[in-house]
Amino acid sequence: MPNPRIKYYPVGNGDTSLISLEDNTTIIVDCNIRNCDGDDVYDVKEDLLKSVQYDNGVPYVDVFVLTHGDQDHCRGFKKHFYQGGPEKYSDKDRREGLIRVDTMWFSPMIAEQHSNEDEDAYQKEAERRLELHRNKDPKKDNPGNRIKIIGYDGNSDYKDLNHLRAVPGEIVTRFNDKDQSLFSIFIHAPFKEHLETLGDDKKNSTSIVFQARFKNNLFQVDFSTLAMFGGDSDHTSWCIILEKTKKYKNEHALKWDLFLSPHHCSWSFFNDRPQAENPEPKETSLQVLEFRRSGAKVIASSKKIEDDDNNPPHFEAKRQYVKKVSEGNFLNIATHNIVDGVPQPIVFEVTSQGIVKPKVALGTAKATGTAGLGIVNSPSTYG
Amino acid sequence: MDKNRFSSSLSNFEGKIRNPELRDSLSFFKNNFPSFKISIWSDSQVAVPLSLNVCLPSLGNYNNIDIREEEPVIFVFDLEDYPTRAPLVFTDRLDFPKDQLAHLYIATNDRPPAFCYIRGSRDEWYANKTIKDLLALIQNWLQDAATGELQLNGKNFDPLRLEGYSGTIIYDYDFFVDVVKKNMGIFPSYNFAFGLFERRSQKSRSTFKFLKLATVANISKVVEEFKEGLNNDGKSEVKKNLHFGYILWASGANTFSNYNVNLPRKWSEFRSFCDSFGVEVKEFESFLCNKDFNHFANFPVIVGIKRPSQLIGFSSDIEFINFQFTVFNKDKGESHFLNDVPIKFFAHNQPLTPGLASKISGIFPIKGLKMIYGCGALGSKIAMHFARGGQIDMVLNDPDSLSPHNLVRHSLLADNLGENKAIALAKEINAIYSDIDSNFTVGHKGFNFDDDTKSKVIKLISWIFDFTASPAFFNKLVVSKSIEHVRVVTSSISDSGNLGLTMVEGETRNPRIDDLQVYLYSRFEENPEIEAWLKREIITQDHSKLDVVVGVGCNSETTVLSDSSVSSHAAFSAGVLNGLLVSPPVHGLIYLQRIKKEPFFKIETEQIEVKAFKVFNAVNNANWEIRFASNVLETMREQMITSGKNETGGVLIGISNAKTRTIHVVNLLPAPLDSQVTPVCFFRGVKGLPGAIRMVTENSGGQLGYIGEWHSHPHGPESVSETDLKTVQRFKAEFDKLRSPLPVFLTILTPEKILPFVF
Structure with missing residues (x-):
């Protein structure tokens, strides 16, 4: 069986990450699938269709985790993911490569502030599924109708569906109706305090935050890899996460090998914006970074980080990360691996000794050209 | 010159490369490695030392194995036979952690060990690969070595990769594991056992086949058998060339994950080899000097090494390394060898058993x-x-x-x-x-x-x-x-x-x-x-x-x-x-x-x-068995129900066998159109019937045809009527004249019963 992999897609200032487990289970965390008519944008959708599993020709992800509903975390959901009863998935849907989401992870707290059509679509699909479960519809547990409620309720009351709920402090080991023995997720946020949070950044601070935990065999004492995902969570969230996790003696859930820098390497992880007015990073944020393990890496899923005042990505934020993990372990997706001018995904393979780059794929001596070749798609001139 | 690199001892190659494929591959190296140079490996081979970048795992190397981010290696090409003969790739580090790694070939000629980079034939693999692929494969090999994925296959241990065997020893691995784990030998206090081995064909390379273990219960018989082999005057139908061979193991509970890619070639090296795996040889050496019965100088010795987990491809954690000792009387002292006796290493072959045949055929064995x-x-x-x-x-x-x-x-x-x-x-x-x-x-x-x-x-x-x-x-x-x-x-x-x-x-x-x-x-x-x-x-x-x-x-x-x-x-x-x-x-x-x-x-x-046939004995003659295909009776019953109060019937299709006294009925023809039905009579007509039967006979190659008739008695009786008997007699008169004996077969269907009659 292949080792698990974590893939961070190049999507500019936005997040799209794909976790692939040994049994080919796939978990997508957010999506920012942009229009790739041009040559300078990596075709995330095409890669997703190659990476996910198929059920009778229907592409599907096992779990979709939407950390929060900002456009740069759910762009393309409406266009590229199937919505509606899975039994109605049509040949047309298949031709268009609509990806079925077998299980949605849905946070009621972030659901009430939708401000874009992709978020609307996610919300509507979640409500369709919740209704099936509430009505005890016989189809409610079919792939494509499954849903997991993450965190606490906002204005809507889903207490009757508490059996579908996981709250901060819980460890989830069952994904898409299947128990995983070597993979789990520790949920950090959103927590109850977020309900009282007000202000412009409410949506960001109520992001789902979790630690993805990998093992390679059952006999391992410690984890092979710990990957932290936090959407756009800000320093106040991380302050509470730190406090609560310590309070409940769950420090193990703070450790990380991979840290997807929140809000696309924004200063908001370190302190309030603008940085000029709040130049010092909060001690609690720095403490979070201290939970890194040997060889840990920070991923900046953002545009190229320049030495300017832009935020995100923020140059001083990068400097703070680099201070902790070294320049070589701070990876900006926009610049890390460029092929023909197009940023490529950053992929890590999980081994029992931690993360490594995936092994080099071997070729063959025999070869044929494919339709995708540049020379095929451009005119030739001969003298 | 880097003294830690083997390549520093190699001379530069000054000749001309005439092999065009080799020139291409060397150009690839030259374009991608600034330090490119060609050295002499042998008269027919050139070496290219390179440094490869290796991605090390974030949490540190498996077992702290000393694999580095930059690993020097040597690619060795055959001047004439490349690319038909795939390149060999060696580590260039004299301090490479070879004892901790599987997938290394035994070092020969004082050279560093070569990477075993592919299971199976290197040449076959390389037939569809390029030098770029081999380069990537070696990088992957080194990365796997660092992450522990080279040594571990799930939780299993990868045994030593050996090449250059001088012979073969055939024995059942599982039995030898039992010998080691249960100390089944004749000496409960020793860490070795011995048994009889037969040496096969002297013409080809040496092969020893294990015959039986010497135990307290059978020692006298074993010795007797051995002596009979010695005294064989050649008159016996099967001449056996018998040797005593030894199985040696570590008596402690420690396990060993180290590899030893320098297998011993003489007794002094064997002693060190055993020592590195916790195998005590003092008593063994003394026994060989004083009590060994062997007539011939050559005999097999198998060393069992305790590994930390089950071996890949085997049922246990014991890895056996196989040797042939050559010991003459002049080599034997009181309790020590007087000379550094030569040792060769042998391959192990599992004897072909029905179980193994089932396994490698993918066939479930049935008792x-x-x-x-x-x-x-x-x-x-x-x-x-x-x-x-x-x-x-x-x-x-x-x-x-x-x-x-x-x-x-x-x-x-x-x-x-x-x-x-x-x-x-x-x-x-x-x-x-x-x-x-x-x-x-x-x-x-x-x-x-x-x-x-x-x-x-x-x-x-x-x-x-x-x-x-x-x-x-x-x-x-x-x-x-x-x-x-x-x-x-x-x-x-x-x-x-x-x-x-x-x-x-x-x-x-x-x-x-x-x-x-x-x-x-x-x-x-x-x-x-x-x-x-x-x-x-x-x-x-x-x-x-x-x-x-x-x-x-x-x-x-x-x-x-x-x-x-x-x-x-x-x-x-x-x-x-x-x-x-x-x-x-x-x-x-x-x-x-x-x-x-x-x-x-x-x-x-x-x-x-x-489906199962419905089987009856004829009501009037139990020697005859009537076997209806499963659908026939159902059709008859449906037709009876459709006919209501009236009788109905038709013609049965099948075959009779006078030898086995069996009538098979496989189909029926519906009542001809000119048939007449009443509550007490069924008049079977003829319209279309001869043609229908002819069709059956012709299309079945004569195997099937008319075999009898049936009719219903919806109101009883549950027996043949007088009218029926008269018809039977008429039929009988005709059938008796046939060359092939055809019995008169009549089936009566009542609401409760099926009543076949054979006359």
Whole structure:
């Protein structure tokens, strides 16, 4: 069986990450699938269709985790993911490569502030599924109708569906109706305090935050890899996460090998914006970074980080990360691996000794050209 | 010069590279590695030292193994035979952690060890790869070494990779593990055991085969056997070249994950080797000097190393390394060797057992005796397929001897000419498993079915396979009452060798092989292929005989049938039967394999499932058995219900067999249109009936036809009426004059009963 992999897609200032487990289970965390008519944008959708599993020709992800509903975390959901009863998935849907989401992870707290059509679509699909479960519809547990409620309720009351709920402090080991023995997720946020949070950044601070935990065999004492995902969570969230996790003696859930820098390497992880007015990073944020393990890496899923005042990505934020993990372990997706001018995904393979780059794929001596070749798609001139 | 690199000892290559493929590959290196240089490896090989970047795991290397982010390696190319001969790749580090890694070849000629970078043949792998792929593979190898994925396959331990064996030792790995773990040797306090080994052919490279372990219980017998071998004057039929060999192991509980890629070549090195794996040799050395019985200087020594987990490809955590010692009397001191005796390392071969054959064939081993009748072309091949799959508990039966023309399509070869086919085949099968003591397959001359069914053996038999193509034997199987517990299978070839037929009886012999045969004929209506075959058969046979011989009886010089056709049929039958042995079917099954030679040789197969027949004895004569295909009675009953208060009836289609006193009914024709019905009478008409029966007879190649009639008694009586009897008498008068004896068969259907009568 292949080792698990974590893939961070190049999507500019936005997040799209794909976790692939040994049994080919796939978990997508957010999506920012942009229009790739041009040559300078990596075709995330095409890669997703190659990476996910198929059920009778229907592409599907096992779990979709939407950390929060900002456009740069759910762009393309409406266009590229199937919505509606899975039994109605049509040949047309298949031709268009609509990806079925077998299980949605849905946070009621972030659901009430939708401000874009992709978020609307996610919300509507979640409500369709919740209704099936509430009505005890016989189809409610079919792939494509499954849903997991993450965190606490906002204005809507889903207490009757508490059996579908996981709250901060819980460890989830069952994904898409299947128990995983070597993979789990520790949920950090959103927590109850977020309900009282007000202000412009409410949506960001109520992001789902979790630690993805990998093992390679059952006999391992410690984890092979710990990957932290936090959407756009800000320093106040991380302050509470730190406090609560310590309070409940769950420090193990703070450790990380991979840290997807929140809000696309924004200063908001370190302190309030603008940085000029709040130049010092909060001690609690720095403490979070201290939970890194040997060889840990920070991923900046953002545009190229320049030495300017832009935020995100923020140059001083990068400097703070680099201070902790070294320049070589701070990876900006926009610049890390460029092929023909197009940023490529950053992929890590999980081994029992931690993360490594995936092994080099071997070729063959025999070869044929494919339709995708540049020379095929451009005119030739001969003298 | 870097003293830690082996390549620093190599001279620069100043010659010209004439091999164009090698020039291309070297150009690739030159363009990608600034430090590129070519050195001399041997007269026919050049070396290219390079440094490769390795991605190390974030949490540190597995077991802190010293793999570095930059690893120097040496690619070695054959000047003439590249790329047919794949490059070898060596580590260039003299301090490379070779003792911690699997997948390294044993170091030779004081050179560093080479990477074992591919399972199987390097040359075959490289045939479809480029130097770029090999470079990537070596990088991956080093990354795997750092992450521990080279050593660990799941939780299993990868054993040493050895090449350059001087000979082979054959023994059962699991038994030797028992010897080590249970200390089964003769000396409970020692960490070694000894036993008898036979040395095979002196002509080829040395091979020792383990025969038996010396234990307290058998030591005197073992010594006696050994001495008999020594005193053999050559008159004995089988001369055995016997040696005492030793199994040595670590007595402590420690496990060892280190590899030793420098295997010992003399006693002093062996002692260090054993020491590195916790194997004490003091008592062993003393025993060899004082008490070793060996007559010959050469003898096998097998060292068991305790690994931390189960070995990949083996059932236990003990890895055996195999050696041959050469010790002369002049080498032996009081308790130590006087000389540094030479040692060679040998390969281990697992003896071929039926279990191993089953495993590597992917066939589930089935216990239970298989009686095989007929060891001709088809039977011998199917039996051999069973045997090669480890299904060897067979009794083979055949009356014939092997003739020269049999060699065209028989699994036996010329060495067996003149021998009884069954006995010779059993001998060859047992020879396949000569590494096990007992003979499992037995050969008998003749078809002693009657004796077999009377003997106690019959109770041990699970399956009977009829490959005789003999109608007489077929009939014997049909009528036998002693084999109700047995599954009967008949397999034969028909249609000029182009149709393979395998019929498998259902549970409790229903449907029986004769049911299956008749049912197959009845399929002519749905299957044009069957109709065409039956029609061809009748043309092939004498037109006056309406008797298809299913099975061509190919033991004849005049029979035209290729070995490829017989093999194809045999392989299909064996393949089908291997599955059925594991899970015998409830219903009967018929398998057809058709070979079509136009426009090219091709094969089609088909499976037909047959439900149990409804079986009755004739009401008036219990010697006759009536067997209805499952759908026939249902149709009769439906027609009775449709007819309401009136009687109804029709004509039955099937065949009777006077030898087995059996009537098979497979279909019925509806009452002709001019039939008349009343509550007390059924007048069976004739309109269209002769034509319908003629159609059946012609299209079934004469195998099926009119076999009797039925009518209903919706109001009783549950017996033949006087009117019925008068009709019977009229029929009887006509049937008695027929050349083929046809009984008058009448079935009466009442609301409660089915009443077949045979007159």
